[in-house]
Amino acid sequence: MTVRSTVHPTVHTTVRSDERILQSDIFGREQQRAPRADHGWHEEAARRIPVYHRTGVLVVGGGPSGTAAAAAAAQAGADVTLLERYNHLGGLSTGGLVIWIDRMSDWQGQLVIRGFAEELFDRLPADAVAGPPRADWGSRDAAKAAHWAQRTAAYHGVVTWSPTIDPERLKLxxxxxxxxxxxxxxxxxxxxxxxxxxGAVKGVIFESKEGRMAIRAEVVVDATGDGDLFARAGAAFDNDIEAADVHHCMNTAWLFGGVDMRRWIAFRAGEPERYAQFMEQGRAACGLFERPFVSWRDDIALFMGPRQTGYSALDVDDLTAVEVRSHHAMRQHLEHYRAHAPGFEQAFMMLSAPQIGVRHARRLKGVDAVLRSRWPEGTPRPDEIGVTPAVSPAFPNISIPYGALLPQALDGLLACGRHISCDKNSHGFMREIPQCWITGQAAGVAAALAAGAGVAPRAVDVARLQRTLQQQGVYLRSAETVAAA
Ligand SMILES: Cc1cc2nc3c(=O)[nH]c(=O)nc-3n(C[C@H](O)[C@H](O)[C@H](O)COP(=O)(O)OP(=O)(O)OC[C@H]3O[C@@H](n4cnc5c(N)ncnc54)[C@H](O)[C@@H]3O)c2cc1C
Incomplete structure (x- = not known):
């Protein structure tokens, strides 16, 4: 990836390459924090806590991956508990206002993200989803691609199934x-x-308004996104961060209501010179500056930046700093957009995301991984549990192995979602919502099979796992071999 500096000293702009679809500004942290004062230690006394519940499969984290895991495990016959720290399901796809669901069709227009994802889209009300009609997925028609390129659903001249959704409908x-x-x-x-x-995870201790309690489980699925459980259980993980790469940036997204996105798109697409000038002025006025995306309605604009680098998603002071900076940016953007952006004259601050946007904190070091070196292969891994579209038409679809969900040594636990085992290039798409649904569904089914058979997740019969996933509608290329098994 090439990186170049733009007007603002702390800004880097990632330049499009085969591995990046979007150009994006990335802003360095405001200032280095002074080391935390040493306030000494407090000795926490050991105590007996109640066992709140006993379950077959415990899923911790109710984001896209955890919701898919819980639903799939229950569908596969397990007794399932889903623990979520907030008051809704969907994680970043709802509470984080990441309401643009990335590509689920491949570059030929074939739907490869299926199963749980397909069920969601079959059941969401029509007015809760905005995206191209099915007949147009994969279309290379220039006019269609130009139209959908402005609406998050065409890249490299190809129309894709990557819609925007109403977060409240998805929560429900x-x-x-x-x-x-x-x-x-x-x-x-x-x-x-x-x-x-x-050496095996047997449950989880959790905090609530009732205090500290335990849930005992036969298998635990870590769907926290940040690897909270596998890290604390001693599993190996990566947490590499790369300055000026969108991969680990954080920010709190927001929505502006009262806008006219059709006018905005007409301005952006029809007046490129004025638009470039507007962006330069915005960067000069606000420092952190971001452009809006469409949402599921033309009167609501989505801002999924400005992206901020140099902060850790595992540091409470950094999380606070990113929240504060994002909230300030929202106010500055409102002033600038209202004054200068066609379609934003009547804009108002509709909502800042209840969940901070964390793209990456930790990634499991698994038995296997999704790897950049395998992108050109195009062949299914023997333990394929899902298929993801590639980042660009230059690559075939990519196989997701079961081994990417399994810790190298720890038993009793499966990982899914944005912290699965992959390298940092592959993380760019493996962390996307559709891929989190896929790995969540696979982890849920595997956990159900492990709990049902009384075996460790690593000992699950892979052919049976693949068959069950196919019965749940998941797309696997090893279909014929699996059917013959
Ligand atoms: C700003 C931003 C823009 C993005 N843009 C896109 C995009 O355009 N398209 C796309 O498809 N993807 C996008 N992504 C990526 C995508 O949103 C996430 O990677 C995806 O939501 C991850 O799903 P997950 O289930 O792994 O984790 P999360 O969505 O983070 O969900 C984790 C859930 O676990 C809960 N949790 C965490 N820790 C605990 C705990 N200890 N106990 C109990 N509950 C816990 C959280 O509250 C949360 O509900 C973006 C991400 C960000 C941050």
Missing amino acids: LSQDLVLERGVKLVYHGWGTEPIVEG
């Missing part, structure tokens, strides 16, 4: 889906410590 539907399948749903519970016995 996610909740319906897990409750319908009999999942025990626990909101307002923050998983704090894995219970590890004999």
Whole structure:
């Protein structure tokens, strides 16, 4: 990836390459923090805590991956509990206002992100989804591609299935889906410590308004996004960060209401010189400056930046600093957009995301991984549990191996979502919402099979796992071999 500096001293602009679809400004942290004062230690006394619940599969984290995991595990017959620290499901795809669901069709227009994802889109109300009609997925028609390029759904001249959605509808539907399948749903519970016995995770201690309690489980799925549980249980992980790469940036997204996105798009697409001038002025006036994306409605604009680098998603002071900086940026953007952006004259601050936008904190070091070196292969891994579209038409679809969900040594736990085992290039797409649904569904089914058979997740019969995933509608290329098994 090439990186060049632009007007603002702390700004880097990532330049499009085969590995990046979007150009984006990335802003360095405001200032280095002084080292934390040493206030000494407090000795926490050991104490007996109640076992709140016993379950077959415990999923911790109700984001895209955790919701898919819980729904899939219950569908596969397991007794499932889903623990979420906030008051809704969907994680960043709802509470984080990441309401642009990235590509689910490949460059030929074939839908490869299926299963749980397909069920969601079949059931979301029509007015909660904005995206191209199915007949146009994969279209290279110049006029269609130009239209959808302005609406998050065409890249490299190809129309893709990458719609925007209404986050409240997705919250509700996610909740319906897990409750319908009999999942025990626990909101307002923050998983704090894995219970590890004999090298295997046997449950989780969580905090709530009731204090500290335990949930005992046969298998735990870590869907926290940040690897909270596998890290604390001692599993190996990567947390590499790269300055000026979008990969680890954080920010709190927001929505402006009262806008006219059609006028904005006409300005942006029709007046490139004025638009470039507007962006330069915005950077000069605000420092951190971001352009809007469309949402599921033309009167609501989505801002998923400015992206901020140099902060850690595992440091409470850094998380606070990013929130404060993002909230300030929202106010500055409102003033600048109202004064200068066609379509934004009546804009108002509709909502800043209840969940901070963390793209990367830790990634599991798994038995296997999704690797950049394998992108050109195009062949299914023997333990394929899902297929992802490639970053550009230059590569074939990419196989996701079961081994990417399995810790190298730790038993009793599976990982899914944005902290699965992959290298940093592959993380660019493996962290996207559709891929999180895929790895979540696979982790849920694998956990159900492990709990049902009384075996460790690494000992699950892979052919049976693949068959069950196919029965749940997941697209696998090893279909014929699996069917013959
Ligand atoms: C600003 C930004 C823009 C993005 N843009 C896009 C995009 O355009 N398209 C796209 O598809 N993807 C995009 N992504 C990526 C995508 O949103 C995330 O990677 C994806 O949501 C990750 O899903 P997840 O289930 O792994 O984790 P999350 O969505 O982070 O969900 C984790 C859930 O676990 C809960 N949790 C965490 N820790 C605990 C705990 N200890 N106990 C209990 N609960 C816990 C959280 O509250 C949360 O609900 C973007 C991400 C960001 C930050």
